[in-house]
Amino acid sequence: MSCAAVISGVGFLSATLAQIDCQAETLGSYGYGALADPGSPISIALGGLLTICVALLGIRVALGYSFKTRDAIGAVLRIGIVLTLATSWPAWRIVGYDLIMNGPTEVAQAVARGAGIPASGNDLSNRLQRADDGLVIMTANGTGRLPGSDLRDAFRGIALQDEAGFGWGRLLFLVGTIAPYTVVRLGAGILLALAPLFGAFLLFGVSSSLFQGWVRGLGFTALGSLGISLVQGVSLAIFEPWLADAIVRRGTGEFIPAAATEMAALSLVYAIVTIGVVILIARVTFFPGISLRSTIGDIFTRETVFRPFDASSPTDPVQIDRPGRAHDIAASVAKSARREERQVLAQGGDAPIGTMALGGSAPPFMSVSTRQRGETLGSSYRRTFSRSTASHEQRDRKA
Numbered sequence: 001m002s003c004a005a006v007i008s009g010v011g012f013l014s015a016t017l018a019q020i021d022c023q024a025e026t027l028g029s030y031g032y033g034a035l036a037d038p039g040s041p042i043s044i045a046l047g048g049l050l051t052i053c054v055a056l057l058g059i060r061v062a063l064g065y066s067f068k069t070r071d072a073i074g075a076v077l078r079i080g081i082v083l084t085l086a087t088s089w090p091a092w093r094i095v096g097y098d099l100i101m102n103g104p105t106e107v108a109q110a111v112a113r114g115a116g117i118p119a120s121g122n123d124l125s126n127r128l129q130r131a132d133d134g135l136v137i138m139t140a141n142g143t144g145r146l147p148g149s150d151l152r153d154a155f156r157g158i159a160l161q162d163e164a165g166f167g168w169g170r171l172l173f174l175v176g177t178i179a180p181y182t183v184v185r186l187g188a189g190i191l192l193a194l195a196p197l198f199g200a201f202l203l204f205g206v207s208s209s210l211f212q213g214w215v216r217g218l219g220f221t222a223l224g225s226l227g228i229s230l231v232q233g234v235s236l237a238i239f240e241p242w243l244a245d246a247i248v249r250r251g252t253g254e255f256i257p258a259a260a261t262e263m264a265a266l267s268l269v270y271a272i273v274t275i276g277v278v279i280l281i282a283r284v285t286f287f288p289g290i291s292l293r294s295t296i297g298d299i300f301t302r303e304t305v306f307r308p309f310d311a312s313s314p315t316d317p318v319q320i321d322r323p324g325r326a327h328d329i330a331a332s333v334a335k336s337a338r339r340e341e342r343q344v345l346a347q348g349g350d351a352p353i354g355t356m357a358l359g360g361s362a363p364p365f366m367s368v369s370t371r372q373r374g375e376t377l378g379s380s381y382r383r384t385f386s387r388s389t390a391s392h393e394q395r396d397r398k399a
Helices: 012-036 041-062 069-087 089-101 103-115 122-141 162-193 195-203 205-251 259-285 292-296 325-346 390-398
Strands: none
Touching (some): 012 122, 012 195, 041 069, 069 195, 089 162, 122 259, 162 195, 195 205, 205 259
8 A cells, every 4th residue: 555655845744644544554454464364474483373272271171170150261362362363354354454543533533522622633734834934934924133233233132043942943843743653553453454463462360461561552552642632633723823923024014023932832842741641641551550451350361270180179169278187186085075074974974084083083074065166185284283103213313
């Protein structure tokens, strides 16, 4: 697809913007077609990656690892998205291409109509071109400060000379218009063309961050186009009345010595604000705290975790930590002891020997209900005094 050539002189700015738009649309559409072609290396590699992804899922099921409904839905959605990005241009054109390339212009037009500022699109491009033509006329007419004029002393104290003020003013206006516009439009075209490549990164959890970065980049280009259109509209609302008044006054022969400095100041502020808005949008779009995983869940980006399948829990709920084996044995022994005690009491017999205090009479039998709930088995009647024998006393005296 051939784009109109840029020519010098009249129509330079509008032709440059049209050339950038044409190149971006060509990259986004024809570049996508080249990568999505069945014989392209990207298409062949994508087929292999899809085979590996499906094989891993089959191996997971065959080995008996857990496979929740959520995992199945996520896998199907990931594969469907990848196939849509890589093989279906009609679907991708509606979902992605038109949204990124034409959506910001339509939104900017709606906002401009509501705010009463110059609209975007072709009308905005024509307005920018007329503003540039006005800057050329101002540069040609000057401020009325002519060499050898008797009024040359009246221009003393002016910050910039005509050549410097008008020359730098138009240069800054062109740079502030073309440079940010080129970044967001060509960036959008390149990222749209690489959709089949970045779509493959969604298949596996380890590469999903690259897919997220690609989505963030598309969001930045769309929001950047919207922001630039609105900034240009507001700037034209300031430029156009100033240029119209200055040209009329110079046409009547009036001297306007401050025009050169004013033009340079307005153009510099316009360039700084336009580039600053692009940087601000990039900062918001790529802010680390904004995560696709936390926004839409981890259905598409979660890493696959292999866990043994629990036959007693077909839905594989969240596992709750269970006590250890020693605790289970102690609980079983305590249960048996309580059952024996209940049997002895029911037969009218004495308390078991284990309930007798050493070296004294048996204390009243303590039923299970009188014990503390958290008491460990065997700790209720543990010995609280040291046992002393004759051999122990003799040994202690010799020591």
